Amino acid sequence: MPSAKVISLSELKRWVTSSVSRMKTVVGGNGIAGFRAAPTRSGNNDQKISSQLDYGKKFVKDGKTYQRLNWQLNKDAENSTLKKLAQQDSHYVWSTADVEVVENPSDDQAKTATEDVFNQLERNITQK
Structure with a gap:
C-alpha cells in the first residue's frame, strides 16, 4: 500500500497534468524562489492534495539554466499523518x-x- 506522501504526490501530479497551462506554469522557469508553483491556493486544494510544489533557485549546469522545484507538505492537509509532519x-x-x-x-x-519532474520527485522522497 502506498504511503500517504506517495498518494499526496500522485494527487499533485494529477492536478498539474490535468491542464497544459498548469504544466507550462510549473516547468516554464518563470517562478520566483520561495513562491508556490502548484497547486493554486483556491478551493480546498491544500486540504485535498495535502502538498505543494514551490519554486527554488535557478542555477546553471553544463551551460543550461535549471530551476529547482521543492515539494513540501501542507499544514492544512486532510490526512492526519501529513498534517502532523507539516x-x-x-x-x-x-x-x-x-x-x-x-x-x-x-x-x-x-x-x-x-513527467520528468514528477519522476525525479518520486525518486527523491526523503523518509525523515
Whole structure:
C-alpha cells in the first residue's frame, strides 16, 4: 500500500497534468524562489492534495539554466499523518526536482518536462 506522501504526490501530479497551462506554469522557469508553483491556493486544494510544489533557485549546469522545484507538505492537509509532519516543520523539503528552463515551452516540451519532474520527485522522497 502506498504511503500517504506517495498518494499526496500522485494527487499533485494529477492536478498539474490535468491542464497544459498548469504544466507550462510549473516547468516554464518563470517562478520566483520561495513562491508556490502548484497547486493554486483556491478551493480546498491544500486540504485535498495535502502538498505543494514551490519554486527554488535557478542555477546553471553544463551551460543550461535549471530551476529547482521543492515539494513540501501542507499544514492544512486532510490526512492526519501529513498534517502532523507539516506542522512539525512546514518548510521541510521532502523531495526536489530540477527542470531545465525553456522559454515558452511547447505543449509537448511541457508534458515531457512535467513527467520528468514528477519522476525525479518520486525518486527523491526523503523518509525523515
